[in-house]
Amino acid sequence: MKSRHHLPHYRIAVVGSCAVGSYYGARLAEYGRDVHFLIRSGLEQVKRFGIRIKSRQGNVFVPKVHCHASTTDIGPVDLVLIALKSTDNSALETLIPPLLKPGTMLLTLQNGLGNEEYLAERFGPERVLGGLCFVCLNRETPGLVHHLSQGHVILGEFSGYPLPRTLEVQWEFKRCGVPCTVSASLGEARWRKLAWNVPFNGLPILSGGKDVARILADEDLAYLARRILDEVIGAARALGHAIPTSFADTLIQRTREMGPYRPSSLLDFESGRAVEIESIWGEPYRRAFNAGAECGRMEMLYHQIRHLTGERVHLN
Amino acid sequence: MKSRHHLPHYRIAVVGSCAVGSYYGARLAEYGRDVHFLIRSGLEQVKRFGIRIKSRQGNVFVPKVHCHASTTDIGPVDLVLIALKSTDNSALETLIPPLLKPGTMLLTLQNGLGNEEYLAERFGPERVLGGLCFVCLNRETPGLVHHLSQGHVILGEFSGYPLPRTLEVQWEFKRCGVPCTVSASLGEARWRKLAWNVPFNGLPILSGGKDVARILADEDLAYLARRILDEVIGAARALGHAIPTSFADTLIQRTREMGPYRPSSLLDFESGRAVEIESIWGEPYRRAFNAGAECGRMEMLYHQIRHLTGERVHLN
Numbered sequence: 001m002k003s004r005h006h007l008p009h010y011r012i013a014v015v016g017s018c019a020v021g022s023y024y025g026a027r028l029a030e031y032g033r034d035v036h037f038l039i040r041s042g043l044e045q046v047k048r049f050g051i052r053i054k055s056r057q058g059n060v061f062v063p064k065v066h067c068h069a070s071t072t073d074i075g076p077v078d079l080v081l082i083a084l085k086s087t088d089n090s091a092l093e094t095l096i097p098p099l100l101k102p103g104t105m106l107l108t109l110q111n112g113l114g115n116e117e118y119l120a121e122r123f124g125p126e127r128v129l130g131g132l133c134f135v136c137l138n139r140e141t142p143g144l145v146h147h148l149s150q151g152h153v154i155l156g157e158f159s160g161y162p163l164p165r166t167l168e169v170q171w172e173f174k175r176c177g178v179p180c181t182v183s184a185s186l187g188e189a190r191w192r193k194l195a196w197n198v199p200f201n202g203l204p205i206l207s208g209g210k211d212v213a214r215i216l217a218d219e220d221l222a223y224l225a226r227r228i229l230d231e232v233i234g235a236a237r238a239l240g241h242a243i244p245t246s247f248a249d250t251l252i253q254r255t256r257e258m259g260p261y262r263p264s265s266l267l268d269f270e271s272g273r274a275v276e277i278e279s280i281w282g283e284p285y286r287r288a289f290n291a292g293a294e295c296g297r298m299e300m301l302y303h304q305i306r307h308l309t310g311e312r313v314h315l316n
Numbered sequence: 317m318k319s320r321h322h323l324p325h326y327r328i329a330v331v332g333s334c335a336v337g338s339y340y341g342a343r344l345a346e347y348g349r350d351v352h353f354l355i356r357s358g359l360e361q362v363k364r365f366g367i368r369i370k371s372r373q374g375n376v377f378v379p380k381v382h383c384h385a386s387t388t389d390i391g392p393v394d395l396v397l398i399a400l401k402s403t404d405n406s407a408l409e410t411l412i413p414p415l416l417k418p419g420t421m422l423l424t425l426q427n428g429l430g431n432e433e434y435l436a437e438r439f440g441p442e443r444v445l446g447g448l449c450f451v452c453l454n455r456e457t458p459g460l461v462h463h464l465s466q467g468h469v470i471l472g473e474f475s476g477y478p479l480p481r482t483l484e485v486q487w488e489f490k491r492c493g494v495p496c497t498v499s500a501s502l503g504e505a506r507w508r509k510l511a512w513n514v515p516f517n518g519l520p521i522l523s524g525g526k527d528v529a530r531i532l533a534d535e536d537l538a539y540l541a542r543r544i545l546d547e548v549i550g551a552a553r554a555l556g557h558a559i560p561t562s563f564a565d566t567l568i569q570r571t572r573e574m575g576p577y578r579p580s581s582l583l584d585f586e587s588g589r590a591v592e593i594e595s596i597w598g599e600p601y602r603r604a605f606n607a608g609a610e611c612g613r614m615e616m617l618y619h620q621i622r623h624l625t626g627e628r629v630h631l632n
Contacts, residue, residue: 008433039598087379087474125618205585206620207623208627218623219623219625220619220620220626221619223619224615224616224619224620227615231612294610294612295609295612295618296543296547296612296613296615297610297612297613297615298614299540299543299612299613300540300612300616300617301616303536303537303539303540304522304540305538306536307523307534307536310536311524
């Protein structure tokens with residue numbers, strides 16, 4: 001059992017305990033990792049009842065959870081999993097500092113573009129890793145997450161190529177049953193994910209709430225999804241990411257396998273919560289525009305969604 | 317008064333008695349022209365009460381109107397004004413032949429692209445003229461049209477440069493108080509009009525019914541309107557029409573002067589009538605696409621409007 005002595009014993013903080021934070025935090029806690037959750041709503045409930053994940057891949061129940069109302073209570077850690085909504089990023093300015101010590105890694109599991117940059121500017125680029133979560137989740141109540149499908153994470157370093165610590169974090173996830181791979185280019189990985197998010201988080205909002213299966217079943221929306229997907233891949237290529245154009249087929253195929261999935265942005269939109277407009281549509285559109293890439297479809301999506309969410313706030 | 321002997325004495329048929337047909341037909345009839353209206357709904361009402369135009373530029377009342385239930389009743393004419401909705405074009409195959417004699421001119425006042433081609437294929441290109449109506453109208457009941465603003469017509473020959481007859485038709489309009497100019501390029505004139513129609517007929521439908529003033533008052537929609545307008549002008553230029561890019565500013569300025577105008581496509585959409593999707597969005601998009609011009613925004617509009625109108629029919 002010699003190899004166990006080489007396992008890292010990370011002290012881990014989870015900031016943002018919506019679906020993604022609760023899910024990956026619980027997966028690590030289930031395997032005995034020292035995981036500390038910052039919980040801003042439902043703290044008492046999670047303290048008393050723990051975290052449950054309903055999943056066809058096997059339910060998870062973590063009865064005893066380290067819950068905290070502030071990051072000062074958590075104190076310095078080795079690894080921070082950031083799963084806050086990107087619309088709440090400004091809160092990180094005060095949430096993160098109490099968690100820092102030399103070498104603390106900030107791993108953002110947030111959606112879209114701009115989150116690594118936000119952390120790097122404030123806490124130093126050398127601390128920042130990015131993780132892309134390919135997972136269909138819905139948080140039903142604090143402490144109860146419905147895991148619908150997938151679950152793997154792609155990790156990368158914000159500053160460049162993978163480091164030894166990147167592989168250590170990867171294995172920490174893998175040893176806890178979370179499929180995890182390391183990407184040599186976090187930027188490329190982010191754009192590969194955006195290629196899906198831009199059309200399949202966007203069109204459900206614009207189409208009055210259609211799930212991805214209904215998007216693919218509608219002649220016009222399926223055509224637009226494919227054309228938007230191609231445009232995002234084209235923008236990524238213009239930005240230097242070598243994503244093959246055939247990747248669009250792969251994504252469409254994977255989407256077919258998701259069934260009637262309702263993306264988190266749609267649920268946010270419908271329930272009046274903030275929608276991650278800038279990280280999913282705004283920042284990718286601006287980067288495509290600045291690179292001189294074709295971006296008319298992304299522009300339409302971005303401004304239409306901005307308009308619609310503005311209207312919605314207006315109505316509430 | 318010698319010049320009066322040179323006036324053409326056209327026998328005129330108006331096919332399609334919605335707002336545009338009623339308005340221009342009544343303008344010509346008001347000045348004593350021999351105008352015959354094909355009226356498919358409200359025939360008895362128009363026969364009894366005539367046609368009224370409510371207008372801040374002066375009301376028009378034509379008490380005695382030549383109304384007909386079929387074009388066979390009208391018989392051959394010199395000039396046919398076609399104001400049918402382009403979605404009903406298939407009806408022209410049977411409506412037009414009874415009106416034809418050698419030299420009969422077919423002047424389509426319909427919106428968008430593809431209508432001249434439709435007539436030219438069936439009745440010969442040498443008969444076909446196109447007219448662009450810059451006019452804000454709403455038909456309230458059969459025989460009652462509300463004229464909101466503008467009114468001028470741009471005429472052109474489908475087959476090429478203006479002919480003597482083009483100028484004769486122009487003067488026939490002008491003598492009846494209708495501002496009318498002749499364009500050396502009907503294609504360019506059509507694209508100039510589309511530059512307005514594509515965004516300002518489209519965005520009101522996609523935004524849940526906003527009039528053009530509210531489109532311009534919304535930061536996101538105003539930006540999109542401008543970007544779509546630029547894209548349509550870019551497509552027109554790629555197709556060889558020398559429209560200056562500054563034309564976009566002119567159109568935005570004119571739109572500001574329209575006030576809270578609700579375009580006819582929006583009224584059609586909201587009341588469950590057919591929307592001229594193909595002539596306003598489909599055909600321009602396809603021509604832009606085939607010319608290799610940027611057309612992502614037109615593509616989004618076209619397919620989103622197709623989707624929405626499909627949904628609407630589904631709900632009815």
